Amino acid sequence: MSPPVALLALSTASPLNCLRQDEVAVAARTLFQDRFPGFDRMAPVFSSAGIDTRQSAMPMEWYLEPRRWPERTEVYLNVAVDLFVQAAKRALDEAGLTGGDVDTIVTVSSTGIATPSLEAHAMERMGFRPDAARIPVFGLGCAGGTTGLGLASKLARATPGGVVLLVVVELCTLSFRMEDLSKADIVATALFGDGAAACVLRSGEGGFARIEGAAEHTWPDTLNIMGWRVGDTGFGVIFDRAIPPFAKNRLRPAVDEMLAAQGLNVEDVDRFICHPGGMKVIHALESALSLEPGRLDHERAVLAEHGNMSAPTVLYVLDRARRAGLPAKSVLIALGPGFTASTVSLSAT
Incomplete structure (x- = not known):
């Protein structure tokens, strides 16, 4: 093993x-x-x-x-x-x-x-x-x-x-x-x-958490949802306004599938640690994961203080969560170009 x-x-x-x-x-x-x-x-x-x-x-x-x-x-x-x-x-x-x-x-x-x-x-x-x-x-x-x-x-x-x-x-x-x-x-x-x-x-042992697993799910025919367009002045953003409803309606089956591969289900997770892409995205994540409104409090705090920093943002949320005390089982979730959902499962030590 x-x-x-x-x-x-x-x-x-x-x-x-x-x-x-x-x-x-x-x-x-x-x-x-x-x-x-x-x-x-x-x-x-x-x-x-x-x-x-x-x-x-x-x-x-x-x-x-x-x-x-x-x-x-x-x-x-x-x-x-x-x-x-x-x-x-x-x-x-x-x-x-x-x-x-x-x-x-x-x-x-x-x-x-x-x-x-x-x-x-x-x-x-x-x-x-x-x-x-x-x-x-x-x-x-x-x-x-x-x-x-x-x-x-x-x-x-x-x-x-x-x-x-x-x-x-x-x-x-x-x-x-x-x-x-x-x-x-x-x-x-x-x-x-x-x-x-x-x-x-x-x-080996030590640290504040143990990484138990990681998984990704990329949906077909979703290349135009998020990314960069290249112009004379550099990168320009591609945002499709369908991101929040897409997450609300289609994230849960993907999360269920990714967790099942690790022998987990949503009910086993004590805390989801999510990338706060925006306030509408936070609402969509709470709905998709069957969380009570306002549950993603660390996400709201990081968004308020730092905005959407893209990739590092979820790690800012993890840092805030671990300082508050990580529960036994937590799962990081972020959505990105592809269009892809990415997860990492953690156990507190």
């Missing part, structure tokens, strides 16, 4: 720039009202999103000017590497380890392109060994935190005693744009924030 995988440590890191939602709403009206004919119909999203503040790679003034892809990429590389280092060092410190103890580095990011990838840029600052395995993962979007944790656990299980470092970094605000506006761009301006999270895993 393969050894268990321990989740030894978890940390988060946010940029220093703070976006207050009320100020963003005023700036968006000034910028977009004359450029987007339907702005007045879209404007309530800023007050109904459930967000008070967000953190961003750059000060708000930076986003008020047109930016080309090279400018956005330069910011991505500089800020993402800094956040990588901050989150990774905090997680390793918590685990009582250093960069030199890391055998495998899994880096998840879908909001910018860097080759060499982020962990290569961070090698010297982190003190990673030259023989450390590097595994950069792109394209998972909002599911990246959960899927990345599942991947890291499989690598830890396959290399008994090896230390696996997972780092998830997303700078979603770099997709803010003033030209070629769509409804999805307005929603993104109201929802997106930036952040990073890191986890340290190792096969």
Whole structure:
């Protein structure tokens, strides 16, 4: 029997720039009202999103000017590497380890392109060994935190005693744009924030949780629900307004199937830890999972304080949940491009 995988440590890191939602709403009206004919119909999203503040790679003034892809990429590389280092060092410190103890580095990011990838840029600052395995993962979007944790656990299980470092970094605000506006761009301006999270895993005992299993479900013919479109100014968001009803109506059978493969059912789960993609998504998740309204309280709190940071967001929720005290059995859930549901099952230790 393969050894268990321990989740030894978890940390988060946010940029220093703070976006207050009320100020963003005023700036968006000034910028977009004359450029987007339907702005007045879209404007309530800023007050109904459930967000008070967000953190961003750059000060708000930076986003008020047109930016080309090279400018956005330069910011991505500089800020993402800094956040990588901050989150990774905090997680390793918590685990009582250093960069030199890391055998495998899994880096998840879908909001910018860097080759060499982020962990290569961070090698010297982190003190990673030259023989450390590097595994950069792109394209998972909002599911990246959960899927990345599942991947890291499989690598830890396959290399008994090896230390696996997972780092998830997303700078979603770099997709803010003033030209070629769509409804999805307005929603993104109201929802997106930036952040990073890191986890340290190792096969064996210890840590605050044990990873029991991971699973994914991708629905056919759903490529257009979520993703990026590529333009002259970089990535532009693809959001289909059908995401909340899709989750409400079709998530439960997929979750039942993923849990059944681990000998579980929904009733066995003490706490679902979900990616809060937005307030409507939270409501849809509570309905799909037969949770009482308001049950996803940590999700609401993270959304209010940080917005939707894409992949790291669910790990922020996990961090809040573990500080409140993880129950015996919890399951992480996130939805991302594909269109895919991703889950990771945890047992508290």
